[in-house]
Amino acid sequence: MSIDVILKIENLNYNVGRNHILQNISFEIRRGEFVGLIGPNGAGKSTLVKAIIGELEGYQGKVELKGQIGYLPQQKDFERDFPISVKDAVAMGLYKKKGPLRFFNSTDWEKVKELLKIVGAEELYDRRIGVLSGGEYQRVMLARALATEPEILILDEPEAGIDEMGKASFYELLSSLKKEKGLTLLMVSHDIGLVFDACDRIMCLNKTLHCHKSTHEVSPEDLQVIFSPDFDLLIRGKDHLHREHEL
Amino acid sequence: MSFFQDMFVFEFLKNAFFASILVSILTALFSTVVVLRKIEFIGDGAAHASFGGLALGFLIGISSTLVAAISAVAFAITISYFSQKRRVSENSMIGILLPLSMALGVIFLSFVKGYTPDVMSYLFGNILLVSKADVVLLLILVVIAVLFFSLFHREIVYYSFDEKMAKHFGVNTGFIHYSVLIGISLSIVASVKIAGIILVTAFLVTPAATAKLMAKTFKGMVTFAIGLSIGASFCGMILAYYLNIPPGSAIVVALFVEFLVIYSFTKSKKA
Numbered sequence: 347m348s349i350d351v352i353l354k355i356e357n358l359n360y361n362v363g364r365n366h367i368l369q370n371i372s373f374e375i376r377r378g379e380f381v382g383l384i385g386p387n388g389a390g391k392s393t394l395v396k397a398i399i400g401e402l403e404g405y406q407g408k409v410e411l412k413g414q415i416g417y418l419p420q421q422k423d424f425e426r427d428f429p430i431s432v433k434d435a436v437a438m439g440l441y442k443k444k445g446p447l448r449f450f451n452s453t454d455w456e457k458v459k460e461l462l463k464i465v466g467a468e469e470l471y472d473r474r475i476g477v478l479s480g481g482e483y484q485r486v487m488l489a490r491a492l493a494t495e496p497e498i499l500i501l502d503e504p505e506a507g508i509d510e511m512g513k514a515s516f517y518e519l520l521s522s523l524k525k526e527k528g529l530t531l532l533m534v535s536h537d538i539g540l541v542f543d544a545c546d547r548i549m550c551l552n553k554t555l556h557c558h559k560s561t562h563e564v565s566p567e568d569l570q571v572i573f574s575p576d577f578d579l580l581i582r583g584k585d586h587l588h589r590e591h592e593l
Numbered sequence: 594m595s596f597f598q599d600m601f602v603f604e605f606l607k608n609a610f611f612a613s614i615l616v617s618i619l620t621a622l623f624s625t626v627v628v629l630r631k632i633e634f635i636g637d638g639a640a641h642a643s644f645g646g647l648a649l650g651f652l653i654g655i656s657s658t659l660v661a662a663i664s665a666v667a668f669a670i671t672i673s674y675f676s677q678k679r680r681v682s683e684n685s686m687i688g689i690l691l692p693l694s695m696a697l698g699v700i701f702l703s704f705v706k707g708y709t710p711d712v713m714s715y716l717f718g719n720i721l722l723v724s725k726a727d728v729v730l731l732l733i734l735v736v737i738a739v740l741f742f743s744l745f746h747r748e749i750v751y752y753s754f755d756e757k758m759a760k761h762f763g764v765n766t767g768f769i770h771y772s773v774l775i776g777i778s779l780s781i782v783a784s785v786k787i788a789g790i791i792l793v794t795a796f797l798v799t800p801a802a803t804a805k806l807m808a809k810t811f812k813g814m815v816t817f818a819i820g821l822s823i824g825a826s827f828c829g830m831i832l833a834y835y836l837n838i839p840p841g842s843a844i845v846v847a848l849f850v851e852f853l854v855i856y857s858f859t860k861s862k863k864a
C-alpha cells in the first residue's frame with residue numbers, strides 16, 4: 347500500500363442470505379482527495395461505509411485503513427425533545443480519548459468550543475439539540491466527527507434535509523477543511539450537482555463499483571448505468587454535465 | 594396524633610415511610626432511562642414477571658424476593674432481545690407475555706397449600722408488609738444506583754441518545770444496556786410492597802416524563818425526576834394516612850397531578 351493511499355478496499359463482497367448487497371468492490375483513496383460516492387437508493391452505499399468504519403460484520407475481502415477515521419452517519423429522525431445540549435453532543439466525540447470514569451475538564455470544553463468554531467457554530471454551544479435547524483444539526487454532527495481528530499472523514503448523505511443555501515455553505519466548509527487540514531473526504535450523496543461541484547473524484551455504486559474516476563471524466567453513460575430506472579436523477583446529472591463542459 | 598408522631602410509635606409506619614422515599618429515588622433514577630429510551634414496556638414486563646416469580650417462590654418455599662428478582666431480570670432481558678430482533682413487535686410481545694406471567698403466577702398460587710399471600714397486596718402494594726430488611730435492601734440498591742448514575746451519566750446519555758454512535762465513539766453500550774435492564778428489574782422487585790406490580794409502572798414512567806417537560810439537560814432531568822418522585826411519595830403517604838387510603842395508589846395519583854400541573858405550565862418553550 348503506497349504511502350499516500352489512506353484507504354484500500356480489495357474484493358469486498360457482502361451477502362445477506364442469497365442477496366448480493368456488495369459485489370467485488372475494490373478501490374483506493376489517496377490522502378487529500380475529496381471523493382463522492384453516488385448511487386440509487388439501496389445501492390449499498392451505507393453498507394460500504396459501515397464496512398469502512400468497521401461496523402459491518404460478515405463480509406469477505408479486505409479493508410485497509412491508514413489513519414484515524416471520522417464519521418457522520420446518515421441522519422435519522424431523532425427525538426426533538428431529547429435533553430442533550432450541543433456541547434454534550436460534541437463532547438461525545440472526545441469520549442474515546444478520555445475513556446470511562448475520566449470526566450471532561452475545562453480543557454475538553456475549550457476543545458469543544460474550538461470544534462464548534464471550526465464548523466461555524468460556536469453560538470450554538472449551550473443550545474439544546476432539539477431546537478437546531480437541519481443545517482445547524484449537521485454542523486454540530488460534523489464538529490463531533492472532527493473531535494476524533496480524523497485524517498479521513500466519511501459522510502453519509504450530509505445534505506439530507508438541508509436547503510440549497512445550507513448545502514452550498516456546508517460543502518464550502520468541507521472543501522475548506524480539505525484545504526486547511528489536508529483532510530481526506532469520502533461523501534455519500536444524492537445531490538449529484540453539488541457532488542460534481544465539490545468532489546475531485548466520483549465513485550458510482552450500484553452493488554458493484556461501476557466507475558471511479560476524476561470528476562471531469564465522468565460521462566452521462568456512467569450515470570446511466572447506475573441510475574437507469576431513475577430518469578429524474580439521470581436528467582439532472584446530465585444537465586449538470588453539460589454545464590460543466592460549457593465552462 | 595399526627596403522622597410524624599405516629600411514625601415514632603409504629604415501627605411499620607416508619608419502615609413504610611423510609612421505604613417509600615427510597616423507592617421513589619430508585620424508580621425516579623431508572624425512569625429517566627426508561628423514558629428516554631422508550632422502553633416503558635420492559636418495565637411493565639419485568640413487573641408482571643416478578644409476580645410469576647413471587648408466586649413460584651411461595652410454591653417451592655424459597656425466598657420469593659430472590660425468585661422474583663431472577664424472573665424479572667430474565668424477562669427484561671428476553672423482551673429486550675426480542676424487541677431488538679424486530680420479528681415480533683413490542684406491543685405483541687406485551688400482549689403475549691404479560692398475561693402469561695400473571696396467569697402462571699395465579700396458577701402457582703392456586704397450588705400453594707395452607708397460607709397464601711393476599712394477591713391484592715402484590716398487585717397494588719401493602720405497606721404493612723414492609724420490613725426493616727426491605728428498607729435495608731432498598732437503601733443498598735439506592736446507593737448502587739446513585740453511584741451508577743453519577744459515574745456513568747455520560748455513557749447513559751450517549752446510549753439513550755444514539756446507541757450506535759455511542760458504540761462508535763467507544764462507549765461500552767452492552768455494559769450500560771444490561772446494567773439498566775438489571776437495575777430496572779431489581780428496582781421493581783424491591784418496590785413491590787410499596788408500589789405493587791400494577792402501579793410500579795407509574796413510578797418508572799411518570800417522574801421522568803414530567804421531568805422531561807422541564808429539563809434541558811440529562812442532569813436536570815434526573816434532578817427533577819427525583820424531586821418530583823420524592824414529593825409525590827411524601828404527599829401520597831401523608832394523604833394515605835389522613836384519608837385512610839392505600840399509599841401506593843395515593844402516590845400514583847400524586848405523580849399524575851404533578852404531571853398535569855407541569856404539563857399545563859410548560860408549553861414547549863424550552864430553548
Ligand SMILES: Nc1ncnc2c1ncn2[C@@H]1O[C@H](COP(=O)(O)OP(=O)(O)OP(=O)(O)O)[C@@H](O)[C@H]1O
Pocket residue numbers: 362367385386387388389390391392393394420
Ligand atoms: N442487515 C441487512 N439485512 C438485509 N438487508 C440489508 C441489510 N443491510 C442492508 N441491506 C440491504 O442492502 C441494500 C443496500 O442498503 P444501503 O443502506 O447500503 O443502501 P444505500 O445505498 O445507503 O441507500 P440509501 O440511498 O437509501 O441510503 C438494501 O437493499 C438493503 O435492504
Ligand SMILES: [Mg+2]
Pocket residue numbers: 391392393420502
Ligand atoms: Mg444510505
